[in-house]
């Protein structure tokens with residue numbers, strides 16, 4: 001497998017459970033692999049509605065076993081390839097000794113905002129890549145507009161400069177929808193639509209409202 005595929009596998013996400021199987025974080029594959037290797041965590045592998053626990057060694061063996069049977073590999077599975085072994089990217093890990101239940105808060109940040117608005121300019125409706133987008137205070141900050149879910153929207157660079165520091169009416173512009181605080185982490189919502197992360201659902205009941213992915 002080429003380097004680039006391993007690279008993109010490492011950039012994926014892993015759901016972290018505490019000792020009591022409660023979802024507490026979402027981290028990168030890279031970080032999850034370090035925790036597995038250091039024996040801080042184990043892999044939770046979901047198969048046919050059942051889940052199984054594997055420490056690093058056991059997961060490595062399991063990966064070898066799965067890799068040997070190419071017909072059994074799933075299209076959304078990802079692998080990390082090294083000189084000595086290939087290992088199936090885990091989608092869920094469980095921390096061996098951490099048993100706290102952190103309070104989860106929905107982070108107001110660029111990534112979540114873009115995910116909420118589906119990378120779509122809320123003025124002209126164009127869907128663009130994150131690089132081509134900016135965000136805008138509907139009521140400008142110079143007029144006391146707040147930096148909140150209800151007053152900040154994703155917008156394209158054109159609309160952003162057209163609107164500037166004006167109110168919507170003054171700029172002759174309209175919102176395509178009223179911005180709201182999301183009921184669920186927008187990034188998590190996007191991830192759950194991807195078959196790669198389907199297995200997370202088992203552990204997200206009641207925890208998905210604000211789990212920041």
Ligand SMILES: [Zn+2]
Pocket residue numbers: 121122123124125126155156157158159160
């Ligand atoms: Zn626009």
